[in-house]
Amino acid sequence: MASSSSYNSPCAACKFLRRKCMPGCIFAPYFPPEEPQKFANVHKIFGASNVTKMLNELLPHQREDAVNSLAYEAEARVRDPVYGCVGAISFLQRQVQRLQKELDTANADLMRYACNEIPTALPVPPDMAATSVQPMAASHQRPVGSFYQPPATGGFSLPYNSLPWNDNPSAGGGGEGGI
Amino acid sequence: MNTRCAACKYLRRRCPSDCIFSPYFPPHDPQRFASIHRIYGASNVARMLQQLPVNQRAATVDCLYYEAQCRVQDPVCGCVGVISLLYQEIHNAETKLAKTKAQIALFVDSNSAREDFEVESDLNVLLHEEGNEFAHLGPSNQVSFGFT
Numbered sequence: 001m002a003s004s005s006s007y008n009s010p011c012a013a014c015k016f017l018r019r020k021c022m023p024g025c026i027f028a029p030y031f032p033p034e035e036p037q038k039f040a041n042v043h044k045i046f047g048a049s050n051v052t053k054m055l056n057e058l059l060p061h062q063r064e065d066a067v068n069s070l071a072y073e074a075e076a077r078v079r080d081p082v083y084g085c086v087g088a089i090s091f092l093q094r095q096v097q098r099l100q101k102e103l104d105t106a107n108a109d110l111m112r113y114a115c116n117e118i119p120t121a122l123p124v125p126p127d128m129a130a131t132s133v134q135p136m137a138a139s140h141q142r143p144v145g146s147f148y149q150p151p152a153t154g155g156f157s158l159p160y161n162s163l164p165w166n167d168n169p170s171a172g173g174g175g176e177g178g179i
Numbered sequence: 180m181n182t183r184c185a186a187c188k189y190l191r192r193r194c195p196s197d198c199i200f201s202p203y204f205p206p207h208d209p210q211r212f213a214s215i216h217r218i219y220g221a222s223n224v225a226r227m228l229q230q231l232p233v234n235q236r237a238a239t240v241d242c243l244y245y246e247a248q249c250r251v252q253d254p255v256c257g258c259v260g261v262i263s264l265l266y267q268e269i270h271n272a273e274t275k276l277a278k279t280k281a282q283i284a285l286f287v288d289s290n291s292a293r294e295d296f297e298v299e300s301d302l303n304v305l306l307h308e309e310g311n312e313f314a315h316l317g318p319s320n321q322v323s324f325g326f327t
Binding site: 044045046047049050054057058062065066068069070072073081082083084085086088089092093095096099100102103106107109110113114158 | 218219220222223227230231235238239242243245246250254255256257258259260261262265266268269272273275276279280282283286287290
């Protein structure tokens, strides 16, 4: 963490706000002067007073993470003023769903191989006994066709399931329904 | 009937006919504006909306509401916490998928080894049967196969 006020150099926040960076400046530890864009983004989206209020409501050891997550969200919203972080969340949720479908398919294939092993198993010659394959443990199998539920935040539904971050170009922009 | 939108009610001001908030903050949902105001502030939201075409503003407000709710619930991580969880879920799913595919590969290898063994066994049986067929032909009874 930077403490620029100790070097008589204003932190990025105080530079941006054109004010004197006092000792104990709440922004100084988290907005070093070498990263002016970080505060510029946060200020643009959240505003200095809102950030101050948020930081004051947190314990000191939580503030760095809070500032970094605010900076992340602010940058996402500067890049995409409409969807912000929600665009990334939507894209990642679709990736998770795609992977889960692949996993379901792979598990189904594995079950088929395992089931085919049992009725067609030939008497194994003594010299091949060491290479026999054990079927997959049942605990690793998921019900085929089960739908993965992405982590929710207190039950809030994602406003948009079909966003420009569609990783399947052949699919349309909508039609998937809400989360 | 001139009902104020939720934003103007919250801000305790008159709701003008061209209020920038009113299409997106109906009076029956006060919590929506309260959450967004708490995190972003009214002037920031108004400025964001003014900088966007009208047809994109509803989506913007929905997303701001979602992010504000995430931040209210988790003041440290906000919706970045959701993103981190999703990355972890992706990593876990990729790991499981790789393991499952490796197990399938073992079955495939085992099946192909068994098929090779079966082919060889069948060939041995065939050769043995052919040998029996001609066993009655002793050295003196052997039909010439072209070898003299």
